[in-house]
Amino acid sequence: MVETERPLDALNQARGKRVIVELKNKLQLIGNLKAFDIHINTVLAEAEEWENGEMKRKLGTTFVRGDTIVLISPA
Amino acid sequence: MVETERPLDALNQARGKRVIVELKNKLQLIGNLKAFDIHINTVLAEAEEWENGEMKRKLGTTFVRGDTIVLISPA
Amino acid sequence: MVETERPLDALNQARGKRVIVELKNKLQLIGNLKAFDIHINTVLAEAEEWENGEMKRKLGTTFVRGDTIVLISPA
Amino acid sequence: MVETERPLDALNQARGKRVIVELKNKLQLIGNLKAFDIHINTVLAEAEEWENGEMKRKLGTTFVRGDTIVLISPA
Amino acid sequence: MVETERPLDALNQARGKRVIVELKNKLQLIGNLKAFDIHINTVLAEAEEWENGEMKRKLGTTFVRGDTIVLISPA
Amino acid sequence: MVETERPLDALNQARGKRVIVELKNKLQLIGNLKAFDIHINTVLAEAEEWENGEMKRKLGTTFVRGDTIVLISPA
Amino acid sequence: MVETERPLDALNQARGKRVIVELKNKLQLIGNLKAFDIHINTVLAEAEEWENGEMKRKLGTTFVRGDTIVLISPA
Numbered sequence: 001m002v003e004t005e006r007p008l009d010a011l012n013q014a015r016g017k018r019v020i021v022e023l024k025n026k027l028q029l030i031g032n033l034k035a036f037d038i039h040i041n042t043v044l045a046e047a048e049e050w051e052n053g054e055m056k057r058k059l060g061t062t063f064v065r066g067d068t069i070v071l072i073s074p075a
Numbered sequence: 076m077v078e079t080e081r082p083l084d085a086l087n088q089a090r091g092k093r094v095i096v097e098l099k100n101k102l103q104l105i106g107n108l109k110a111f112d113i114h115i116n117t118v119l120a121e122a123e124e125w126e127n128g129e130m131k132r133k134l135g136t137t138f139v140r141g142d143t144i145v146l147i148s149p150a
Numbered sequence: 151m152v153e154t155e156r157p158l159d160a161l162n163q164a165r166g167k168r169v170i171v172e173l174k175n176k177l178q179l180i181g182n183l184k185a186f187d188i189h190i191n192t193v194l195a196e197a198e199e200w201e202n203g204e205m206k207r208k209l210g211t212t213f214v215r216g217d218t219i220v221l222i223s224p225a
Numbered sequence: 226m227v228e229t230e231r232p233l234d235a236l237n238q239a240r241g242k243r244v245i246v247e248l249k250n251k252l253q254l255i256g257n258l259k260a261f262d263i264h265i266n267t268v269l270a271e272a273e274e275w276e277n278g279e280m281k282r283k284l285g286t287t288f289v290r291g292d293t294i295v296l297i298s299p300a
Numbered sequence: 301m302v303e304t305e306r307p308l309d310a311l312n313q314a315r316g317k318r319v320i321v322e323l324k325n326k327l328q329l330i331g332n333l334k335a336f337d338i339h340i341n342t343v344l345a346e347a348e349e350w351e352n353g354e355m356k357r358k359l360g361t362t363f364v365r366g367d368t369i370v371l372i373s374p375a
Numbered sequence: 376m377v378e379t380e381r382p383l384d385a386l387n388q389a390r391g392k393r394v395i396v397e398l399k400n401k402l403q404l405i406g407n408l409k410a411f412d413i414h415i416n417t418v419l420a421e422a423e424e425w426e427n428g429e430m431k432r433k434l435g436t437t438f439v440r441g442d443t444i445v446l447i448s449p450a
Numbered sequence: 451m452v453e454t455e456r457p458l459d460a461l462n463q464a465r466g467k468r469v470i471v472e473l474k475n476k477l478q479l480i481g482n483l484k485a486f487d488i489h490i491n492t493v494l495a496e497a498e499e500w501e502n503g504e505m506k507r508k509l510g511t512t513f514v515r516g517d518t519i520v521l522i523s524p525a
Contacts, residue, residue, distance in 0.1 A: 007116040010109065011138050024100065024143070025249070025295065034235065040116070040140055041232040041265070047298065059298040063236050065265055068249070068295045070100065070143045073122065073134040082191040085184065086213050099175065099218070115191070115215050145175065145218045148197065148209040157341040160334065161363050174325070174368070190341070190365055220325065220368045223347065223359040250399070250445065259385065266382040266415070272448065284448040288386050290415055293399070293445045307491040310484065311513050324475070324518070340491070340515055370475065370518045373497065373509040400474065400520065409460065416457040416490070422523065437523040438461050440490055440516070443474070
């Protein structure tokens with residue numbers, strides 16, 4: 001059995017894929033995961049802002065400060 | 076008597092098992108604990124989001140930022 | 151007179167004993183203190199979640215992230 | 226394929242361009258991105274404060290403390 | 301004139317004495333100051349929990365996580 | 376074109392000038408920027424406290440803890 | 451012109467003088483500044499707790515945890 005060993009490995013496997021980023025302020029960002037660092041600062045390409053299941057805005061390439069993030073999952 | 080010595084040892088023993096992760100925003104995540112690090116950044120496989128005893132969403136493999144976590148217990 | 155010198159010494163003396171852990175979210179956890187580290191990340195065995203003097207859930211062996219803890223006292 | 230490797234690279238590419246900075250207090254700042262550092266402390270030239278889609282104030286060259294920032298996207 | 305030079309010196313002079321510890325959650329703890337460290341993690345012996353001038357509970361020897369503390373003054 | 380390279384350079388250029396400091400608690404301080412450090416701890420001379428466009432108090436030379444600051448802009 | 455260079459120099463000049471310490475919880479402490487450190491942990495002698503312009507309590511020599519402080523100004 002091959003296992004993901006470290007949390008950032010899992011993020012690395014999501015690179016280039018479409019992800020949902022849940023923020024502490026209850027908003028969701030959906031975009032292509034382009035980059036992240038150890039603080040979980042994250043860059044999403046073609047990002048969209050969603051709230052309560054509704055798309056609010058297209059944001060373009062967006063930098064997200066890591067400490068505002070709750071979780072990152074596949075879109 | 077054998078004792079768990081350090082808190083991360085206990086998490087390590089939960090690796091590969093189904094756990095409940097309680098978040099500061101009152102949500103619960105239930106999934107298979109795949110990975111964690113010293114910040115308690117955590118990866119859950121086949122994660123589900125629960126709120127007030129009700130399953131809200133299936134999330135897939137999910138990265139959870141450690142500073143949003145209150146506790147991790149067996150599911 | 152023998153004095154506890156450092157706060158973690160007091161926690162160490164509580165190891166293996168039943169403690170109450172008060173959380174910032176107003177919940178209480180009661181369990182056997184198995185392990186802790188310098189961040190006050192803590193593991194409780196046979197943990198129970200209490201709220202307003204009422205037991206809500208049995209949690210089993212539970213990892214608690216240190217930054218959610220207000221205080222730890224004897225149960 | 227050329228990829229942005231690190232989140233701060235994406236911010237660097239936005240240098241000199243007009244950006245929206247979303248703050249934790251729900252305000253938006255719009256300005257020319259002049260400078261930033263690893264804490265995401267940021268300087269915007271010709272900054273404006275917006276709230277709910279309405280421009281509230283012109284601020285001039287503004288220093289923003291990084292820990293108040295949620296995200297930075299193109300204006 | 302002899303002056304206290306560093307804040308922790310003042311805490312050190314309160315060691316063994318009865319103190320009031322004000323917490324961010326508005327509760328007060330009153331107890332004998334047994335130990336503290338540079339994070340202001342604190343141990344109180346014979347601690348009591350007070351709220352709005354009323355004693356709520358006797359806690360025994362209590363470990364208080366430093367980041368929940370507002371101030372410490374003589375009881 | 377000469378560009379400000381680092382955020383603290385911009386603050387340095389504001390030294391000795393009248394600035395508005397916006398705080399997380401919604402208050403504004405207006406004063407002459409005398410000093411700051413890497414935490415953005417800041418000293419304002421002849422500081423005034425403003426709330427909702429109204430001057431509340433004259434504070435004199437005031438030390439502001441950096442982590443309470445949202446932004447600093449010209450007054 | 452002689453200028454205060456660093457924020458802590460300004461605090462140092464206030465040592466032994468009566469100051470107002472504004473806290474994040476909206477309370478004010480007034481006392482003689484006896485000591486402070488780089489975290490802005492502060493000791494006030496003959497401290498008083500004020501709220502909305504009214505003196506609530508005399509506290510005596512009081513240790514204030516730095517991260518609860520908004521600003522320090524002359525009393």
